[in-house]
Amino acid sequence: MITRRNFLYGVSGTMLAAAAAPQLAWAGETSKLVVLGKEEMIVRSFRFLDLEMPLSGFGSWVTPVNHFFVRNHMSGPVDFDAEEYRLTVGGEVDNPLSLTLKQLESLPMHSIVNTLECAGNGRGFQKPQVFGVQWQKGAVGTGKFAGVRLGDVLAKAGVKTTGKHVSFRGLDVVPGKVPPFIRSIPVEKALHPDTLLVTHMNGAVLNKHHGYPLRVVTPGWIGAASCKWLTEIKVLEKEFDGNFMKPGYRWPTRPLTPGEAVKPEETTPLTALDVKSIIAGPTEGAKLKPGLNTVHGAAWAGEDDIVKVEVSADGGATWVDAKLDPQQSKYAWRLWSYAWKPKQRGEYALQSRATDSQGRTQGAAAKWNPSGYLYNAIDQVKVHVDA
Amino acid sequence: MWMRNQPRQGLIVSSKFVHLFVHLAVLVGACAVLILATILIPTRVQAAGPALPSGTMQAKAVTLCMECHDAHIIVQQRMAKPAWIKEVEKMTRWGATVAPEDKDALVDYFSLNFGVDVPAYEATMTAATRSAKKAKP
Numbered sequence: 357m358i359t360r361r362n363f364l365y366g367v368s369g370t371m372l373a374a375a376a377a378p379q380l381a382w383a384g385e386t387s388k389l390v391v392l393g394k395e396e397m398i399v400r401s402f403r404f405l406d407l408e409m410p411l412s413g414f415g416s417w418v419t420p421v422n423h424f425f426v427r428n429h430m431s432g433p434v435d436f437d438a439e440e441y442r443l444t445v446g447g448e449v450d451n452p453l454s455l456t457l458k459q460l461e462s463l464p465m466h467s468i469v470n471t472l473e474c475a476g477n478g479r480g481f482q483k484p485q486v487f488g489v490q491w492q493k494g495a496v497g498t499g500k501f502a503g504v505r506l507g508d509v510l511a512k513a514g515v516k517t518t519g520k521h522v523s524f525r526g527l528d529v530v531p532g533k534v535p536p537f538i539r540s541i542p543v544e545k546a547l548h549p550d551t552l553l554v555t556h557m558n559g560a561v562l563n564k565h566h567g568y569p570l571r572v573v574t575p576g577w578i579g580a581a582s583c584k585w586l587t588e589i590k591v592l593e594k595e596f597d598g599n600f601m602k603p604g605y606r607w608p609t610r611p612l613t614p615g616e617a618v619k620p621e622e623t624t625p626l627t628a629l630d631v632k633s634i635i636a637g638p639t640e641g642a643k644l645k646p647g648l649n650t651v652h653g654a655a656w657a658g659e660d661d662i663v664k665v666e667v668s669a670d671g672g673a674t675w676v677d678a679k680l681d682p683q684q685s686k687y688a689w690r691l692w693s694y695a696w697k698p699k700q701r702g703e704y705a706l707q708s709r710a711t712d713s714q715g716r717t718q719g720a721a722a723k724w725n726p727s728g729y730l731y732n733a734i735d736q737v738k739v740h741v742d743a
Numbered sequence: 744m745w746m747r748n749q750p751r752q753g754l755i756v757s758s759k760f761v762h763l764f765v766h767l768a769v770l771v772g773a774c775a776v777l778i779l780a781t782i783l784i785p786t787r788v789q790a791a792g793p794a795l796p797s798g799t800m801q802a803k804a805v806t807l808c809m810e811c812h813d814a815h816i817i818v819q820q821r822m823a824k825p826a827w828i829k830e831v832e833k834m835t836r837w838g839a840t841v842a843p844e845d846k847d848a849l850v851d852y853f854s855l856n857f858g859v860d861v862p863a864y865e866a867t868m869t870a871a872t873r874s875a876k877k878a879k880p
Contacts, residue, residue, distance in 0.1 A: 389791060
């Protein structure tokens with residue numbers, strides 16, 4: 357017998373599950389948000405979903421999918437139909453294409469290990485503060501990405517000599533009058549054998565939060581160059597100039613003083629990541645005992661290699677080399693550690709500084725810019741050593 | 744599924760008048776419940792995150808600014824008034840239906856509650872679910 361009361365619960369229960377989207381639910385009034393497939397992530401935004409990896413995520417060289425950060429400008433596709441799905445390739449090409457997933461998967465597979473970082477990672481540390489998702493350390497992760505070469509798909513389409521840039525559009529649902537999330541990369545990077553149209557991440561089919569069924573991975577570049585839910589590729593004569601290329605995701609062509617405004621003509625689109633290291637442990641404010649305390653973290657440099665990570669335990673007065681973990685791959689971060697043995701009790705400022713194969717290194721302050729991109733100041737963690 | 748099946752069942756068993764009446768009543772009731780549910784559900788979904796602070800502009804801010812996204816992206820900002828003016832203008836260009844006469848009050852509401860000197864917003868964590876134990880890289 358269905359009473360009115362449980363009838364109502366029955367209905368709202370089903371509806372709630374449907375309305376809250378298959379992957380998302382709110383577990384009770386006082387408990388935490390449940391995002392299926394994601395564990396103990398820092399919630400920067402729920403709708404649209406922006407999740408930051410906790411510091412514990414820096415403990416593994418390949419980031420498990422359930423700890424991999426999520427960044428969305430809008431929501432992903434709601435009713436995805438794999439049968440209906442097509443990837444179109446058009447613009448400055450000889451043979452425009454419309455490919456099914458099966459046709460795509462018949463091309464040779466390749467894989468790379470790539471550290472993907474949101475251009476805004478660390479924005480929350482910028483001074484003065486700027487608008488945007490207030491990420492701290494964890495809008496970054498390293499994945500094993502497998503798929504087909506973008507170059508192979510472009511070769512099938514035949515890029516004309518007039519084709520200089522390649523733009524990507526995903527199946528994102530665009531709200532109101534918000535400009536669609538379309539960005540382009542130069543044709544040279546698009547044709548690079550490591551630039552992939554990815555179907556698999558860490559050995560499994562892409563999770564919906566990471567762009568199922570297909571995403572671009574533009575290795576070593578800012579996350580925004582790796583469009584999710586890819587459905588349209590256009591070869592263009594010029595750089596795409598919509599909102600997410602201009603004024604979005606640009607970098608000043610001259611140094612700015614913190615807080616200074618910059619003219620659009622004095623900016624250029626962001627491409628590869630800068631050199632950066634972070635301390636994942638000990639954590640801010642930790643109370644430690646004298647003796648062995650391992651300082652550890654990760655360091656990455658986009659398309660370049662990390663050659664050195666140094667640690668300072670005296671606020672930057674003296675530096676010693678950290679040990680780089682042997683696991684490495686082009687475009688992937690290096691985990692590092694340093695066996696620190698403080699003898700005296702007191703307050704310590706632990707710092708880390710990476711240097712890459714181009715000779716780039718981290719400064720005491722980040723290069724300030726109005727959107728707070730590519731934050732890469734020397735990282736610092738204050739700890740307390742007590743007997 | 745439920746929405747489509749229920750009325751059909753109701754109509755099939757309604758060959759007798761009495762039954763028709765009973766089933767119509769159930770149908771009307773069911774519709775009312777559905778309407779109620781659709782009203783209630785957006786509130787539940789919106790509740791998946793922080794609330795916007797109280798104030799005379801709270802109700803308008805909720806209607807205008809939580810249509811596309813929830814309040815997380817707003818409550819974590821710490822910006823001065825000139826920046827909030829630009830932000831409200833940007834969101835209006837993007838589709839927020841801010842009436843010209845509401846703009847100043849809305850900007851004041853955000854700059855007061857989310858100005859540069861307000862203590863930082865403490866982010867929450869998602870739950871650890873059962874799959875955490877089985878997680879593999």
